[in-house]
Amino acid sequence: MKNLPRTFEGLKKTYQKRSMQFILSLSFTFVAIVIIFGIGIGFSRQYKEAANQLTEKNNTNTLNQMNLNLNNYLHNMMSLSNTFYYGIIKNTDFGKDDLRMVTDSMRLLYDSQESSLVSMSVFDGEGKVVAGQPFSKLKKRALPNEEEWFKKASSQIENVHFSTPHVEKIFINPDNVYHWVVSLSRSVELTVDGNTQPGVILVNMNFSGIEQICKNVDFGESGYVYIVDDKGEIIYHPRQQLIYGNIIEENAKEAAQYSDGTHMETFQGEERQITIKTVGYTGWKIVGVSPVSDFASIYTKNTYIIWLVVIVGMILLFFINLFVSSRVSTPIKKLEKSVQEIENMRLDTRISISGSYEVRHLGKTLQSMVDNMKRLMDDIVKEQEGKRISEMDALQSQINPHFLYNTLDSVVWMIENERYEGAIVMITALAKLFRISLSKGKNIITIGGELQHVENYLIIQNVRYKNKFVYHINVKEELLLCGTIKLIIQPIVENAIYHGMEYMDGEGVIDINVYEKEDGLYIDVEDNGPGMQEEMVEEINQGTLRSTREKGSGIGIANVRERIHLYVGQEYGLTVFSEPDEGTLVQVHLPKLTLEEFEERAGNRYEK
Amino acid sequence: MKSKKVIIPTLLILVLALVGFFVVYKDAEANRKRKVYQISYICRESNLEESQNSVKMGMEQASKDLGIEIRTISYGKSITEAEQLDLIEREIKDGVDAIIIEPLLEENLLEEINQLADTIPIVELNGKELSQINEKIPCVYTNYQEIGNELINIMAKNYKLKKVYVVKENFAYEDIKEIYEGTSMTIEDKGVEVEVIPYTEDRISYIHSTIESVKEEKGEVILALGIEALEKVGKFVKEQDDQRVIKVFGYGKSNQIISYIEEGVIDYVAVTDEYGIGYLGVLQSVNLLNDKPTTNEKVDYTIINTNNIYTTKNQRLLFPFVQ
Numbered sequence: 001m002k003n004l005p006r007t008f009e010g011l012k013k014t015y016q017k018r019s020m021q022f023i024l025s026l027s028f029t030f031v032a033i034v035i036i037f038g039i040g041i042g043f044s045r046q047y048k049e050a051a052n053q054l055t056e057k058n059n060t061n062t063l064n065q066m067n068l069n070l071n072n073y074l075h076n077m078m079s080l081s082n083t084f085y086y087g088i089i090k091n092t093d094f095g096k097d098d099l100r101m102v103t104d105s106m107r108l109l110y111d112s113q114e115s116s117l118v119s120m121s122v123f124d125g126e127g128k129v130v131a132g133q134p135f136s137k138l139k140k141r142a143l144p145n146e147e148e149w150f151k152k153a154s155s156q157i158e159n160v161h162f163s164t165p166h167v168e169k170i171f172i173n174p175d176n177v178y179h180w181v182v183s184l185s186r187s188v189e190l191t192v193d194g195n196t197q198p199g200v201i202l203v204n205m206n207f208s209g210i211e212q213i214c215k216n217v218d219f220g221e222s223g224y225v226y227i228v229d230d231k232g233e234i235i236y237h238p239r240q241q242l243i244y245g246n247i248i249e250e251n252a253k254e255a256a257q258y259s260d261g262t263h264m265e266t267f268q269g270e271e272r273q274i275t276i277k278t279v280g281y282t283g284w285k286i287v288g289v290s291p292v293s294d295f296a297s298i299y300t301k302n303t304y305i306i307w308l309v310v311i312v313g314m315i316l317l318f319f320i321n322l323f324v325s326s327r328v329s330t331p332i333k334k335l336e337k338s339v340q341e342i343e344n345m346r347l348d349t350r351i352s353i354s355g356s357y358e359v360r361h362l363g364k365t366l367q368s369m370v371d372n373m374k375r376l377m378d379d380i381v382k383e384q385e386g387k388r389i390s391e392m393d394a395l396q397s398q399i400n401p402h403f404l405y406n407t408l409d410s411v412v413w414m415i416e417n418e419r420y421e422g423a424i425v426m427i428t429a430l431a432k433l434f435r436i437s438l439s440k441g442k443n444i445i446t447i448g449g450e451l452q453h454v455e456n457y458l459i460i461q462n463v464r465y466k467n468k469f470v471y472h473i474n475v476k477e478e479l480l481l482c483g484t485i486k487l488i489i490q491p492i493v494e495n496a497i498y499h500g501m502e503y504m505d506g507e508g509v510i511d512i513n514v515y516e517k518e519d520g521l522y523i524d525v526e527d528n529g530p531g532m533q534e535e536m537v538e539e540i541n542q543g544t545l546r547s548t549r550e551k552g553s554g555i556g557i558a559n560v561r562e563r564i565h566l567y568v569g570q571e572y573g574l575t576v577f578s579e580p581d582e583g584t585l586v587q588v589h590l591p592k593l594t595l596e597e598f599e600e601r602a603g604n605r606y607e608k
Numbered sequence: 609m610k611s612k613k614v615i616i617p618t619l620l621i622l623v624l625a626l627v628g629f630f631v632v633y634k635d636a637e638a639n640r641k642r643k644v645y646q647i648s649y650i651c652r653e654s655n656l657e658e659s660q661n662s663v664k665m666g667m668e669q670a671s672k673d674l675g676i677e678i679r680t681i682s683y684g685k686s687i688t689e690a691e692q693l694d695l696i697e698r699e700i701k702d703g704v705d706a707i708i709i710e711p712l713l714e715e716n717l718l719e720e721i722n723q724l725a726d727t728i729p730i731v732e733l734n735g736k737e738l739s740q741i742n743e744k745i746p747c748v749y750t751n752y753q754e755i756g757n758e759l760i761n762i763m764a765k766n767y768k769l770k771k772v773y774v775v776k777e778n779f780a781y782e783d784i785k786e787i788y789e790g791t792s793m794t795i796e797d798k799g800v801e802v803e804v805i806p807y808t809e810d811r812i813s814y815i816h817s818t819i820e821s822v823k824e825e826k827g828e829v830i831l832a833l834g835i836e837a838l839e840k841v842g843k844f845v846k847e848q849d850d851q852r853v854i855k856v857f858g859y860g861k862s863n864q865i866i867s868y869i870e871e872g873v874i875d876y877v878a879v880t881d882e883y884g885i886g887y888l889g890v891l892q893s894v895n896l897l898n899d900k901p902t903t904n905e906k907v908d909y910t911i912i913n914t915n916n917i918y919t920t921k922n923q924r925l926l927f928p929f930v931q
Contacts, residue, residue, distance in 0.1 A: 139870060141914065167923045169870075176863040178927050207929070239669065244924035245884035246908070308627060315623050 020332060024325035025318075032317040040310035044303050051299040055220070055273065056262050059288050062217060063277040066225060067286055069213045073116075074281045077184050078160055080113055080120075081203050085188050089122060089201070094130055095193030106133040118168055118179045118204040123150065124190060125198040135171035142170035144202075149185040153200045157187035162282045164233055165207050180207040182235075210236055221297070223290040230283050232256035255287045264292075331355025335363055347374045383566060390563045391443060404430075410464050422463060429459040439486055443567070444599045447514055447521070448480035454489040454512065461497050469501040469508025469527075479514050482521055483598025484590055485567050488560045492525040492574075492586045495556060500529020500584060516592050520572065523588040532578040540576045557586065564590065567602040645676040645705040647893050650695060651733075652683060652710055652781060662861070662928050663733070666886025667708075674894050679704070689717035696721065700728055706893035710734050712780040721745075729896035733889045735782030739904055746895075746902040748888045750909050752783050755878045756790020758911060759857050762876055763829050764798055767855060770827030771801040775815055775841055777834030784833045787859050787878070791831060807837040819844045824853045835860035838877070842868040866926060869914055880909045883928040 015023065088105045110120055110133040121132030127145025129136055144150050147170070152161040163183040181204040190199040210227075214236050217225045227235040232253035234240055242248045251267045255274060263274045273295075275288035334352035341349035347370055353363035407430055414423040436453035439445050451473055458471045471493075493510060501508035513524045532540075540557055561574045568591055578584035593601060649667060664680060671678045681699065683692060689712055699707060706729040711721055713735075721730060722742045732738040732747040739747035763769050772795060777784055788804075795802050805815055819841065822828045830845075832838040838858035842865060845854045856874045858865070861882070868874040888905045895902045912922050 140872075141870065165929075167918060167927050169918050169923075176867045178863060178866070180927065180929055239673070241666070241669070241883050241924070241928045242887060244921070244929075245881045245887075247884050247887060312623070312627065315620070319620065 019329070021325045021329035024329060025321050028321040028325065029318050032321065033314050036310055036313050036317065040306055043306050044299075047302055047306070048299050051295050052273075055290060055295045056275070059219065059223075059273065059275040059290055060262065060277075062219060063225070063275050063286050063288050066213060066217055067277045067279055070210070070227075070279055070286070071281060073209060073213060074162070074279070076113075077116070077203060077205050078281070080109065080117075081160065081184055081186060081201055084109060084120060084122075084203070085186070085201055089188055089190065089199075093191045093194065095191075095195075099131060102131045103133060103136075106131060110134060116206055116209045118181045118206050119171060120201075120203045121171075122188065122190070123200045123202065125154070125200075127200075130190065130199065132171065135173060137172045138170055139172055144170055144200075149183040149202060150200055153185035153187045154198065157198075160184060160186045160281075162284075164229055165210075165235055168204050179204070181205060182207055182210060207236075214238070217288075219288055220290050220294040222294055223288065225286060225288050226250065226252070227279075227284050227286055228252045228256045230256060230285070235284055252287075256285055258285075258287075328356070331359045331363075335359065335366070338363075339366070342370055347377075386562070387443075387566050390559055390566065406464060407460055410460075414463075426460055426463055429456040432456045433460065437487065443486050444483050444595065444602050445486050446480060446595050447475065447482045447484050447523075450484050450486065450489055451475060451480070451512070451514070453487070454493050457490050457493060458510070461494075465497065465501060469497070469510055471510040471512065473512045473514075475512075475514035476516075479516060479521065479592075481595060483593050483595040484521075484523075485563055485602070488563065488574075488588060489523055489525060491556055491560050492588070496525055496527040496529065496584065496586070499532075500527035519589075521590045521592040523590070524585055525588075526583065526585040528583040531580045531582045531584055532576070533580060537576050537578050560588070564588070568598075645674075645894065645897055646703065647671075647676055647678050647706045647708060647890065648699040648704045649678055649680045649708045649733075649889070650683065650692070650699070650710070651680065662882035663886035663889075665928055666883035666888075667890050668886075669883075670887045670890035670894075674890065676890065676894060678890065687712070689714040693717055693720050696724065700724065705729070705897055706731070708733055708889045708893055709738075710781065711738060713737060713782055713785060714780070729893055731889050731892045731896070733885055735786075736904060737782055746892045746904055748885050748892065748905045748907060750783070750880045750885075750907050752786035753790035753793070755859060755880075755909055755911075756787040756792070757794045759787075759831065759859075759876065759878060760791050760794035760798065760800075762911065763831075763855070763857060764794075764800070767824060767829060768827045769798065769800050769829060771803065771829070773818055773822065773828065773830045774802060774804045775807050775830065775832045775837045776804060777807045777837050784859070787833055807832075807834060807840070812840070815840065816844050819854060820848065822854050824855050829855045829857060832856065832858040833860070835862050835865070838874065839864050839868075842873050846871070846873045861926065866917065869912065869917060872914055876911055876913050878909055878911050879925060881907045881925055884908075 015026075018026075084106070088102060088109070092102050094102075106120060110117055119132060119135050121136065122130045123144055124130055127143065127150060129138055129144070138144070145154075149161060149163045161184070163185070165180050165182050168179045168181045184201075184203040184205060186201050188199045188201050190197045214225055214227065215238060219225055224238050226237040226240075229235055232255070234243065234250065234252050237243060237250060237252075239248060243250050249268065251265065254265070255276070258274060258276045260276050260278055263276065265272055265274050271292040273290040273292060275290070277286045277288075278284070279286060331352065331354040334354065338349055338351040342351075349370075351363050351367040351370060353360050353367065355363075407426060411423045411426050411430075414420070414426065433453060433456040436445070436449055436456070439449065455473060462469070462471070489512065493512070496510050501510065507528070509528045511524070511526045513522075513526070515522050515524075543558060543561060557574060557576070564573050572589050572591060575587045575589070576584065577587065591598070591601070649664075651663070667678050667680075670676075679699075681695060683695060687695075692712055696707060696709065708731045709721070710733050711718060718738055718741060721738060722745070724730065725738075725742050725745050730738070730745050732745055732749075734749060736747040736749045738745045760769075760772070763772065772791070774788065774791065776788060792802065805811055805818065807815070819830065822830055830841055832841040838856075838860045839862060841856055841858070845856055846868065848854060852872065857876045858874060859878045861877065861879045865874060865877060869877060884907050888907065892902050892905065910922055910925055912926065916922055917926065
């Protein structure tokens, strides 16, 4: 008992670890078997109960009918004895009347019931035959007054008495035929010479009459009916001769003790249903014996069929369960296998889509998810590739040999012309420019750092362009620490110088203004150069104009826009405002974020 | 998956085949049990209708109970052993399933019947000679020697027994032979004289004259063995003026004999349960046919006289109640 919970837990765990098909099959089969088994037992018991009750009812009805028939028979005999007494004996004075009249009347009466009678006779109180039909002569040693029927009739004068079956033995039968009879005897009053004397009527009923009533009773295949008196002595039994010869036995003594109704008994190892009915006139008991094996064989056959159906049903259900669970679980198994493939990063695997609606839906959704995942991954790869290329381009622009050569040429010229201060300024600015360009590999720097970068650039360019322009950088101090993408202002300023300032003669102005609005941070680079045609402005704003690599850095506005979009999204970017002879304004729009916030947004993971 | 598609239907077919076999087998078994056996009863013939009646009644009851058919073939008193054997073989040839027989006590015949027992079940009635030769042949019998013994003892007890006239039917029947052997042994023990008179046509007048001379006061008693012999003796005794001085004992039962007992013509008669003998004989043969174990069956007897004919037990024995 103590191990039961542990065993149960063990079984539960084992059960849970098994495959879905196994669990489904086992569970459904188990439930089906339990249900069908229960139904089988229920039907079987119900049928057995019904068969028993039906047998009991039928047996009772049969015995009732037999009792009725027997009572009718006995009643007939009693009526006959009444007729004998009241119709013949009462009307005769045995001392005076001619006895032939009596015997003739008796003969008529006898003939009317000949098939049922062996003899009828009347005796005086001493046991002497007064009259009799068809026999009237007594055997030499016959003593009627010593017979049980005579004694009972004489002592209990109110009643009609029925004897147990016996061989008729008191009358001489010329044919030497010995009949089995049941004797009906009653006390009568004989009139002899006007005086009343006691006498006894004897009516010997042929036992075959009773036998006929009993022997045709149908009590089942091996059932039968017998009659016993109150002492358990057999009156009639279909096999009574065998009982008399001790070849077979009967439980008559015990049956005589049963009350009316149905009883169960076991006799000689056989279970039997006993039905009892008492015959009113005689006190005999009609005993109906139905071996249980008789009606058991009926419901046994049907029980076999029921259990056969149950077994076949269980087997069929088992296979159906197996099939259904297979149909349910196989698509899920295939789905699971596909998921395993995906788990192993084989995204080209096609998800199995089969089975019921829900499983198919699951499969389709999973396939869509995988396709999306694959597309996103491809996009990320492309994006990263794009970023990398853009950054490489931006970096490359900074390491443009032409700019470097020109700047160094300028430095050499200054040194040659002993303009050492200017050379120092240029070299210093160049160093700072490159330092910020690299920024230790970071792509996101502060606004301050970016402005510093562009200022160094402007310093260098200003020298090179012999002060053809002036520049102003305006920014609030609190915005210096905001984050920005590296190298976005310098290319714009570069364009402004190359396209705007080249033709100015000391009157060129480049203004760099950094300010904030509700929707973010703005960096405006404005020049008072010749401006651009509307079409060009449009092309630049739509990104359809590709800048060519000229004397400057060559990357241009497209690269800046592209990088802004890559890092912070499409809602930010770059817009050009320009009109011919009105100068040009390039406005960069970025989110206003701290450096850390900007780095996070841009995805620090993309940085080296 | 393909293997499942093969296994499942195969299993189903196997299950259904098993079920079908079971049903067919049970049906065949039931059919086998329902076979109606044909059994021949070969018995001695008699001029009296009543002889063999009770035995036949018992057999008829058994045939009803067991669902078999009985055919009775009786042979005449003068049948030879060859003729009886021929009768048996003819029945076997006719296709009977078993034979119940009262065989003649001839050694060769018994040996022949013994050999036939290997081919067909045989049951012996009213004797055990065959059964002693071959235990495969069961018998239904009464202790006839004891009957003979008891009859003589009753005689000796009631009368000053000096001589017994034994009127006997054919010794070729075991029951009569054994009763005689029983009486002989007891008679010899008691030092009583015995005269055996065969009951044959040519000895009828001698029997008649013997009866006329027999007197109880002389210590003489008549013992008639066999129904016909006993009835004849009874008839002769009844013709005498004073029947009471002639003491008659016997073996055999008929209504006439019973009426003689009632009238005091015959004093004591040994009666066996012939109904039971007939019933048990059939039961034994059916057991042999169904391969059930069989044993020799011994049946009771009773000695009846005028005082005890109508006791409950005796009237049932003497007057079988048969439906």
